[in-house]
Amino acid sequence: MTATHTRAEHTAKQEWATGMTAFAAVMLFLAGLLGIFRGIMAIAKDDIFVTTPNYVFQFDLTGWGWVHLALGAVAVIVSVGLLRVSTWARVAGVAIAGLVIIANFLSLPYYPVWSVVMITISGFIIWALCVVQRGNLYDLSEESPPSEEHRSYEARRPYEKRPPV
Secondary structure (H helix, E strand, O other), X not given: OOOOOOOOOOOHHHHHHHXXXXXXXXXXXXXXXXXXXXXXXXXXXXXXXXXXXXOOOXXXXXXXXXHHHHHHHHHHHHHHHHHOOOHHHHHHHHHHHHHHHHHHHHOOOOOHHHHHHHHHHHHHHHHHHHHOOHHHOOOOOOOOOOOHHXXXXXXXXXXXXXXXX
């Protein structure tokens, strides 16, 4: 008697989609962690950042520290939801990455190179979350069936097993 599987077989498209979501989750976690560090740095010691006196966007650096700290903390929480492949986490991930882009654009005069790096990372996060269709995802916390290349030769043979001669 043969065993029947209730789950559909993994396809390359589904594995790609799950990998993209994992990539976005890790990148969002790193962006959040770096945002937390940047926020703490701006709150604790304002003289680390170089300010431009005649820039269009002049804001209090301590205020920007709190903004980066809050966005970083929410990004870390959302990245955990992305690893659980939650729909709310995908929507929140795009929103948080968009807010991180806006916050880093407005804080360009204080730390220009790092702001551009964070804008780029957030752009990749938005791309990775938007390119994947919801139906193609597998929960990263579930154990998945082995893919074709990981199964033994006996399991992959298209013909019946013959008794030994």
